[in-house]
Amino acid sequence: MPASLPGPTVGVVGGGQLGRMLGEAAAPLGIELVVLDPTPDAPAAQVATDQLVADFDDADAIRDLAERSDFLTFEIELADQERLDEVSEATGVPCHPDPATLALIHDKLHQKAALAEAGIPVPPFRRVDDADDLRAALDELGTPAMLKARTGGYDGRGNVPVESVDDAESAMDAVGGPAMVEAFVDYEREISVVAAQGDGEVSTFPVGENIHEEEILREMVVPSHSPEAVLEEAEQVGRDVLDLLDGRGVFAIELFEAADGRILVNEIAPRPHNSGHWSIEGAHTSQFEQHLRAVVGWPLGATDLRAPTVTKNVLADGDGSRPARVDGVEEPLATPGANLHWYGKREARPLRKMGHVTQVATDDESRAELLASARSLVDGLSFE
Amino acid sequence: MPASLPGPTVGVVGGGQLGRMLGEAAAPLGIELVVLDPTPDAPAAQVATDQLVADFDDADAIRDLAERSDFLTFEIELADQERLDEVSEATGVPCHPDPATLALIHDKLHQKAALAEAGIPVPPFRRVDDADDLRAALDELGTPAMLKARTGGYDGRGNVPVESVDDAESAMDAVGGPAMVEAFVDYEREISVVAAQGDGEVSTFPVGENIHEEEILREMVVPSHSPEAVLEEAEQVGRDVLDLLDGRGVFAIELFEAADGRILVNEIAPRPHNSGHWSIEGAHTSQFEQHLRAVVGWPLGATDLRAPTVTKNVLADGDGSRPARVDGVEEPLATPGANLHWYGKREARPLRKMGHVTQVATDDESRAELLASARSLVDGLSFE
Incomplete structure (x- = not known):
């Protein structure tokens, strides 16, 4: 599709940190973002052109969003498939990915059944x-x-x-x-492929390794330590999953790398995903820029690794809800190759994702060294 | 100075492309930006928390800006030194760099005289x-x-x-x-050093080579092809210039590399500068992030080159003023290592800077190859 500037306006259902990072990626491209989110002053609102404050299934608000936009997308699975379908049909504003993917993915049983039926390996x-x-x-x-x-x-x-x-x-x-x-899968590691379906082209990011704790994704190491054959297989599974889904956009495919070397799909997210945050500094194109390019039908960007990269989430600790405030930020700011990302959430709650730190190699640091640095930097942060 | 999140709010006098790129850099750091600019919907407004629409010397508006901010800065030399001084004094909101630097730099004769007096080489x-x-x-x-x-x-x-x-x-x-x-200086090339004065620390970016045409900066090649001794001398001159100026922030020092190898200061900009745009992709910290870090007193970031980088400005052509619209954007979007930056100006005027394209090395491309690519990509753009 011919691309011109200024770029189109993209209406996003959801205004959390993913929307915020979409907004950060949109501005240099000349793409404007309008977000819909029920929380006033949502993280994305601070970088978007505007926020509509409304529930995710508010049909009138979604129509308002469409009328201000050239394309619709979503950054949260709570987006309402039926409302998006109706509004997209009524206004002629395309929604990417196709809202039908939400229905497919929303129900984990349907998701797994569809994958199995397509011959994609699942537990x-x-x-x-x-x-x-x-x-x-x-x-x-x-x-x-x-x-x-x-x-x-x-x-x-x-x-x-x-x-x-x-x-x-x-x-x-x-x-x-x-x-x-x-x-239960006896897995060697959890890995993920972030993949983009563009306008007639598909692109995958280098495979990352995901470290969970208490079922929450904590750390991403890129590239994954997996053997070469596993990396290739993971990329192929990512492409097979895209074949199954409709519409353009970035998808994250979380995989188990089994102890016997098999790859099994764990879950799919029809949007940019925590496991792809490393790409902001680690790849030539970030997953957020890639999603925008895909949604508006522009050529996809190069996804090569710029340098080995580790990302660690910053999760709030303590009890209950309180105003977000973090001390100890000097170290991540002063460490070469460390990059701080703050999501602008006003309240801290235990285990809430408040930001992340990405440590990119500046010299020839090993992935273990990068991970040790990211851990030390995040451990040095303290929530008041 | 202890750094905590959410970061401070920075009030910026001026809301052009420099303010816009400051805003792009501010969001991940948890820094909020409010800009003051007389043009409604100025480029920076699209990424800032808010814009005050007022003239650069509107004392009431500057006071409003200060009252919403923890720090003041400026991205345009038209900022009014006396108003900034008065407001900063009256409100206790510090302004960086010191507004006195504006007075020093505003008058090119004073600027050159001060440099000469400090023993810094000038023509x-x-x-x-x-x-x-x-x-x-x-x-x-x-x-x-x-x-x-x-x-x-x-x-x-x-x-x-x-x-x-x-x-x-x-x-x-x-x-x-x-x-x-x-x-007249018989120069081998024009080069520049972008340097930051932080809170008790100084940092310089790798020296870039600037290619002008009709007195307008068109292209930046980093690192400069200058001999090693010249690069070192240029960095030292940059540090000497910072010694002469008051207050924190990023400064750009444009230099002549004379045919006999001497370095002579051409001009100083007390702010991020066109000659440092390459740093967004080419360095670990961009000049815009560095300026924000310096202004708010946070540690400065690493300025090492990530890869050889060329930036070419996108200037509008044609006659008279008309709505900004550029076709031919597919190629820069599809070229590995090419990065498009659109400034969001609503009107195109002949030779107005509308954006830039940065071509970063993805493999082992030479600087000549990067420059050829950037030229080809920008030449392929057309203003309607």
């Missing part, structure tokens, strides 16, 4: 509506296993490890609704 | 109030020479080359006011 899984279902499934899949709420889970919420059949009742109570259970 | 110059003065000066300095308006010139406006003593009258008419004349 064995079963639908689970009650404790009897779960016990039957565990008989087949073995224990331990992971019980997952079909909808609404994120950052580990809605995921309940099940150690034995005896835990079936309590696990079902904990997950609290329609669920699926997945066989 | 021979004379004060020129009328054609008789000019003829007398040319007798001493020889021809050709450069007649410069003492105040108000930029992008070559106010600079009049004088080929012979016979041109004295017409040159004085062209420059139209108090002036100075400088001996």
